[in-house]
Amino acid sequence: MAKKAQATWGGRFSAGPAELMLKFSESVSFDSRLAPFDIQGSKGHSAMLAHVGILTAKERDAIHAGLNAILAEIQAGKFTWSTQLEDVHMNIEQALTKREPAAAKLHTARSRNDQVATDMRLYFKAACTDIIQRIDAAQRAILAVAEANPTVLIPGYTHLQRAQPVFVAHHLFAYLEMLQRDAERFVVVQDHANWCPLGSGAIAGTTLPIDREFTAKQLGFIDDAGRPRVTQNSMDAVSDRDLYIEFASACALVGVHLSRMAEDLILWMSAEFKFVDLPDAFCTGSSLMPQKKNPDSMELIRGKSARLQGNLHTLLTLAKGLPLTYNRDLQEDKPPVFDSHDQTAICLEVLAGTFAGMKFNEERCAAAVADPALLATDLADYLVRAGVAFREAHHAVGAVVKLAEQKGVPLDKLSNADVAAVHPNFGPDWSDSFVLAKAMARRTGTGMPGPAQVKRQLARWKKLLG
Numbered sequence: 001m002a003k004k005a006q007a008t009w010g011g012r013f014s015a016g017p018a019e020l021m022l023k024f025s026e027s028v029s030f031d032s033r034l035a036p037f038d039i040q041g042s043k044g045h046s047a048m049l050a051h052v053g054i055l056t057a058k059e060r061d062a063i064h065a066g067l068n069a070i071l072a073e074i075q076a077g078k079f080t081w082s083t084q085l086e087d088v089h090m091n092i093e094q095a096l097t098k099r100e101p102a103a104a105k106l107h108t109a110r111s112r113n114d115q116v117a118t119d120m121r122l123y124f125k126a127a128c129t130d131i132i133q134r135i136d137a138a139q140r141a142i143l144a145v146a147e148a149n150p151t152v153l154i155p156g157y158t159h160l161q162r163a164q165p166v167f168v169a170h171h172l173f174a175y176l177e178m179l180q181r182d183a184e185r186f187v188v189v190q191d192h193a194n195w196c197p198l199g200s201g202a203i204a205g206t207t208l209p210i211d212r213e214f215t216a217k218q219l220g221f222i223d224d225a226g227r228p229r230v231t232q233n234s235m236d237a238v239s240d241r242d243l244y245i246e247f248a249s250a251c252a253l254v255g256v257h258l259s260r261m262a263e264d265l266i267l268w269m270s271a272e273f274k275f276v277d278l279p280d281a282f283c284t285g286s287s288l289m290p291q292k293k294n295p296d297s298m299e300l301i302r303g304k305s306a307r308l309q310g311n312l313h314t315l316l317t318l319a320k321g322l323p324l325t326y327n328r329d330l331q332e333d334k335p336p337v338f339d340s341h342d343q344t345a346i347c348l349e350v351l352a353g354t355f356a357g358m359k360f361n362e363e364r365c366a367a368a369v370a371d372p373a374l375l376a377t378d379l380a381d382y383l384v385r386a387g388v389a390f391r392e393a394h395h396a397v398g399a400v401v402k403l404a405e406q407k408g409v410p411l412d413k414l415s416n417a418d419v420a421a422v423h424p425n426f427g428p429d430w431s432d433s434f435v436l437a438k439a440m441a442r443r444t445g446t447g448m449p450g451p452a453q454v455k456r457q458l459a460r461w462k463k464l465l466g
């Protein structure tokens with residue numbers, strides 16, 4: 001016996017979809033999270049339909065009341081989602097129709113294609129706000145660690161070899177810069193989301209006298225001056241997925257940044273460095289080795305960044321081969337977007353939590369930064385200040401390093417006579433270059449790790465983050 005035809009689009013069908021097809025094609029299991037945006041969109045659309053006289057005010061009010069009641073049910077966890085009804089849009093429309101006969105007019109001049117595009121744009125605007133707030137919280141947690149450790153110096157590394165000394169605060173401020181650019185990317189994505197696609201219909205708009213600008217205003221798709229922003233091409237509006245890709249890309253970059261921070265902390269916590277201790281609350285033990293304390297939170301952040309890149313790649317590949325306009329493939333755009341949002345959100349939270357309990361081991365940091373070789377460049381600068389060309393100075397200091405190695409003494413423990421023999425411009429004050437405090441104080445330019453700059457950056461970030 002043939003199955004009952006599908007309620008919303010089944011008119012031209014004599015049989016309903018196979019069970020297997022229903023299972024295969026449903027999206028309500030993941031797109032139900034769009035419900036608040038779908039309801040908001042339907043309220044805006046029905047307000048417009050009443051404004052142009054397609055609905056009566058009474059019908060509009062009945063639709064709005066019904067949608068409000070459905071939203072309350074969903075939020076209370078009392079709404080019954082049905083995979084038979086495919087997606088969030090049809091679940092809500094059917095539930096509304098059962099309550100309210102006027103609901104049969106709600107889908108006038110609308111298609112699920114412009115409906116889902118609208119839901120997603122509303123979703124993206126909210127998701128960007130969410131991520132921006134979490135970036136801000138992570139930045140505050142990092143800033144607090146910088147502020148609590150204003151005098152701690154560590155070696156900065158290039159090629160993972162000790163390079164030059166930096167205040168740990170300066171290192172942490174680098175993270176703040178990275179995250180600040182990330183936040184700015186979400187501001188751009190949010191702006192790109194801020195165009196209303198409703199009225200595009202399935203592909204080619206509608207013959208009915210709708211007012212797209214009215215709908216856009218209702219839904220908050222407006223510019224800074226309050227003017228409505230409506231998409232300018234119906235075909236583009238229902239098929240473009242740039243926004244999804246931009247969002248996933250911004251998330252992937254957050255992932256890359258968090259992963260690099262995580263990698264620093266993992267190294268710093270190892271016995272080889274031992275610069276920091278991470279909080280027990282964000283570490284785990286080994287089921288076999290009783291002594292272990294592992295930085296799992298940071299390792300998972302590093303791992304999840306791979307997943308964020310994968311989601312971006314999924315979306316790029318999904319979109320690339322599709323002829324205009326809507327194709328059902330596009331239903332697959334939501335799981336990677338939602339996953340990128342959720343994983344980015346929790347990674348930022350975990351990073352903030354880990355930083356909040358992190359302690360610097362001042363002794364170990366001081367020991368690591370005490371190596372005078374870290375200031376070999378300063379010794380070259382000493383010669384430059386004495387009028388020596390930098391290449392010649394670099395060469396002379398290289399010879400001094402070699403001599404110290406041969407004699408088996410630290411760089412700063414060579415005698416005045418030893419170094420004067422390498423280059424005549426080494427005066428008796430040559431070893432002054434190795435006084436760490438003086439060396440740091442010489443780094444005065446903007447963006448450098450000198451103490452005055454660190455103080456300035458601390459004040460700047462405190463002001464920026466409020």
Ligand code: ARG
Binds near residue numbers: 113326331
């Ligand atoms: N669930 C669908 C999606 O997410 C909604 C749009 C359906 N449109 C269609 N023509 N079947 O893409």
